[in-house]
Amino acid sequence: MKNRIKILRAEHDMTQAQLADLCSVSRQTINAIEKGKFDPSLPLAFRISGLFKEPIEAIFLNDQS
Amino acid sequence: MEQKDAGFALANKKNTINLGLWTLTWLVSTALVVFGAKFLWDFKATISIVAILLNLAMGLGMIMAYKRYLMGQDEMQRKIQMDAMALSLGVSVVGGLSYSMLDVVNIVTFDAEISHLVILISITYLLAVIVGTIRYQ
Secondary structure, rough: EEEEEHHHHHHHHOOOOHHHHHHOHHHHHHHHHOOOOOOHHHHHHHHHHHOOOHHHHHEEEEOOO | HHHHHOHHHHHHHHHHHHHHEEEHHHHHHHHHHHHHHHHHHOOOHHHHHHHHHHHHHHHHHHHHHHHHHHOOOHHHHHHHHHHHHHHHHHHHHHHHHHHHHHHHHHOHHHHHHHHHHHHHHHHHHHHHHHHHHHHHH
């Protein structure tokens, strides 16, 4: 699954570590999500969505769509 | 909640240290049972039973510490751990039974010891965690 987390982080001037801390996950997990190597759970996706104040579908994009 | 207040990384570090200490304690109590009976109390049954009960208590503590460690991890770290545990369980059942059969049909000259199985599980688990961690980098 593709996502816009890296872009949103840059727009909010936020490091992976800061986002990880706000989401209560490890920096490695944020890195894996950004690279599309790990798909987050729905609760984590909602947390990220809430932090960036963007709807989930605007952050996470289905590869097949 | 306490873990989130303390910060994820800090809570994770505390849980890891806690697990390490419990594992070390369990390991020492295991060595005490095995070597103590031979070198310290000359196989006196009462002391051996007390030492084994102590070992069981330490083992229970280690299991609880591991549970806390897992619960304190995030979803990706937990997935790496779960994958590693599933693989080590499969390898230990299949490999352990094959190894045991080698002993039963006298293909191997030595006895198949439980410690060999523990070593196999540990190495499989360790390698699976390393591979899992690299895979998500």
